[in-house]
Amino acid sequence: MTTPDHKSPAPQLTVPLAKDRIYRSPMALVAGVMMLGIAGWLGFDALVRGHGHTPWLALAGMLMLFPLIVAFTLRPAVFAGEERLRVRNPFRVVTLPWGEIEFLRSGFTNEVVAKSGTKYQLWSVPVSLRARKKASRNQSRAVAQAARGGAGRGGLFGGGGLGSFGGGAFGGDVFGNGSRTAADPTRAETDKIMDELRETLERRSGESAAQGGVTVRWAYEVMAPAAAGAVLLAILLATG
Template sequence: MTAPHRFRSTPARVGAWLWMAFAALNLLDIALRGRDLASAAVAAVLLFGCGVAYVVGLRPVIAADEDGVTVRNPLRDVRLPWPAIRRIEATTAVTITFADADGAERTARAWAVQTSPRAHAKAARVAQANKRAAVTSAATRGGAQGGGSRTPPDAAGRTPTMFVAQQLNELKTRHRGARAGERAGAAAMGWSWPAVASVAVPAAASAALVAALLVS
């Protein structure tokens, strides 16, 4: 079994690890010198920030293996077998349209890789212009030489979401072909309770300690 293909946002991961390092240094300082309620409140806020950094920067991923795709968003997970996937598209995020257990179409939007609306619109214009230029060039050479020409794949101007969608579509074609005739498995969706707890617990502790600090 081959290792899964994983797609993540590098800037988000770097930002999350920078916050983790900042929080760790401050928590160490609080552990050494903090002895009052204010220190406990600051520690809880730092831990809440770590929870947010984890669910937003470190946890999101799109993982594709031989059996399907796992979309891990900040607080929810979606597991999609290849036969259940209808379409994989790139907009400002990677969106996967799939059939649920009842056959109805649903859409999963991946948090892991995103593109700004402006960058997506610009890339779409570039792709259309390149496609028209390639068709015109092929027609011109075909008329002059009596044959067509092979157009090279267009990689210019692609956004990260376009790249990931292309990779996933290639994997879908490969693995669905290998599993032709198999019955589509059911998609699985649900909350990630450890991720929810990583934010909810320090948030509740922060709120309680700040409230206690205000009334003390």
């Protein structure tokens, strides 16, 4: 007696989502580590060698200060995924699906503006006026080099000029297609990050998986110990 063959279902291939791109401030990370090191050294020295209320004051100060240092230096980050933008600021985490973002704005600070009109600052992508001035100088230098290269056309090598090899001088396009590269020195680093986020917004805002509501979560794990340290410090100073 033969039994009918039962075909097993074909395995379904699932395409994993791309990992989130993470944007953080290197200078903030360095400053945070240095500040934690100095505060820890001074605090533990006061705990070990202090007398009277000094160890308790040091303990309360570290309890208040450490979370704040972490919150403003090590904690801020921006996570850009295929479905949403997650902004981790010092005291809260904001998750915005790309479909709920109206635009990304750069001024004295970099901000994301939701369709409801609410704006959220990107702490980990700070605006550097110094970097913008440096990029502006590089752009002016590139324009001047391009002008000198253009003036030399018609000379050696059939009219290209040494300065215009490959379709332009060092400013502008090294690939001959008019697009900026990731190593473009004429744009500040944070401005290039905002350009990448705007490109992702334009590409993903209409996708069905990138829709939903904006969520905000307060960072009680940072706020609670800092508040406890502040209360303890105030009590010690008042009774001391």
